[in-house]
Amino acid sequence: MNEDSKALYHELVTNKIIPEIKEDHDNELTKEEIDLIGSHLDKEIEDLNQHINNEKCTKTRKQIRLKRTKIKKYKKQINDYFERKYRYEFQKSILKDRNSYSKTDHDATFMRMKEDHMKNGQLKPGYNLQIATNSQFVLSYNVYQNPTDTRTMIPFLNSIQETYGHLPEYIVADAGYGSESNYKAIIDDFNRTPLITYGMFIKDKTKKYKSDIFNTQNWNYDEINDEFICPNNKRLGFKRYAYRHDKYGYKRDFKLYECDDC
Incomplete structure (x- = not known):
């Protein structure tokens, strides 16, 4: 839509139907700019209607009507x-950082459920x-819009800390919560010990994995x-740090x- 609306705007300006309303032609048109273009066209139609009413020549009237x-x-x-544009901006305001939402419950996100008949x-x-337990007792819970467990761990730990004032010494979770960002946050930010396996642990x-000679982890x-x-039997030397x-x-x-001999 953005490219189509920009092309139409350029056509209207080139044909001198509307005045130029934006300096940077590469940026997409805003909702306000599109509305302003519509106002200019309304004024143009109104002027043409007046011209038709005042014109006596039939041939000229026909040209004006065209x-x-x-x-x-x-x-x-x-x-x-x-x-x-209005609909897309409204939908984006509901989505925020998600990629889907329910039309009947805007706070709900589409997810793959464990019940898949x-x-x-x-x-x-x-x-x-998300539920936090200790010795089979539920200590805390919260609901999140993000379907990925990995992305819920840090905000969940923050909510537990805000509620109780502290966290357990050990943070235990399954591999669904294992990520570099979570490990780093638990150790550096919360000063706790993560007991969380990573996704590739099993x-x-x-x-088969250990015997794969093309797996760099086995070199x-x-x-x-x-x-x-x-x-x-080629050597791959350290070249540089990257991120x-x-x-x-x-x-x-x-x-x-990198290998210098390949």
Whole structure:
């Protein structure tokens, strides 16, 4: 829609149907700018109506009507863009940082449920319920819009700390909560010990995984020279440090190794 509305705006300005209303033509039109274009077109249609009423020449009146028809077509397009722009902005305000919401319950997010009778991964609107326990007693609970357990751990721990004033010495959870950002936050921010397996923990223990010669985790490592040795007996030396931001903005640090003889 953004490209179509910009193209229409350029056409209207080029044909001198409306005045230029924005300096930067590359940016998308705002809702207010689209509304202003519609107002200019309304004024143009009103002027043409007045011109038709005052014109005596039949041929000229016909030409003016043709022009008015074209302007009305533009106005219809602008109205459509405005309605869609308004709807999209309204939907984005509901979504926030999510990628879905229920039309009947805007706070609910579509998630894959454990109850999947059709076995087709059907998504249903719901909430992610988090429960903290100790010796089978429920200490705290909260509901979240995010379907991923990994993303709920830190806000959940914050809510527990705000409620009780402190956290247990050990934070125990299953692999669904294992991530670098969670480990780092529990150790550095909460000053606690995480007892959480990582997502690949079970797979790492399998014979197939351990015997895969192309898996870099299985390569020999020269600790003194900081080099890995590949199955072709080539050495991959340390080159530089690097980092990458994930889609949530978390910064991950890496060490890059390269082979000079490949």
